[in-house]
Amino acid sequence: MIKNSTTFPHLYVFISSSMPIATLENYAQTVSKLKGEAVMVMRGFIGNGTRIKPTLEFFKKIFNENEKYYITIDPSLFGYFQINRVPVLVLVNENGLEKLLFPSMQGEKMKTEDFCL
Numbered sequence: 001m002i003k004n005s006t007t008f009p010h011l012y013v014f015i016s017s018s019m020p021i022a023t024l025e026n027y028a029q030t031v032s033k034l035k036g037e038a039v040m041v042m043r044g045f046i047g048n049g050t051r052i053k054p055t056l057e058f059f060k061k062i063f064n065e066n067e068k069y070y071i072t073i074d075p076s077l078f079g080y081f082q083i084n085r086v087p088v089l090v091l092v093n094e095n096g097l098e099k100l101l102f103p104s105m106q107g108e109k110m111k112t113e114d115f116c117l
Contacts, residue, residue, distance in 0.1 A: 011038035012077060014088040017046050017058050024062040027087070032067045040071040043078045 011034065013027050031038045046054040055073070063069050077083075081090050081098070089101040 010092045012081070012090040012092070013038060013040045014078065014081075014083045014086045014090070015040050015042055016086045017042070017055075019086060021061060023087070028062045028067070028071075029064070031070045032063070034070075035068075036070065038070060041077050042071065042073045043075050044073060 011031075013031055015024060015027060027040060031040050042055075045052060046058055059069055059071060063071075081088070081100070083090075087102070091099040091101070
């Protein structure tokens with residue numbers, strides 16, 4: 001079970017900088033609308049963590065200027081949920097039950113109403 005989460009259910013959106021920008025923008029917009037009940041998760045910093053600037057520039061590309069960034073860099077979550085490809089959506093409820101979803105990146109939009117938390 002995931003600890004330190006204050007709201008349940010909680011949606012984790014596992015992403016990579018190699019995904020299409022339009023898909024990432026759509027995910028970022030939806031996650032922002034969920035205001036803390038969801039977070040985007042990256043495995044690590046762009047460029048193997050040698051410099052933070054490329055990662056910050058990437059965040060600026062996918063989030064609107066006036067949106068709060070709901071994103072974390074946490075390789076342990078990738079390991080915990082055994083994520084080896086992205087995108088993957090993981091829904092965790094207060095009992096620790098998990099539901100893994102593997103959305104298509106073929107132009108489909110992720111809508112807030114698809115994840116009524």
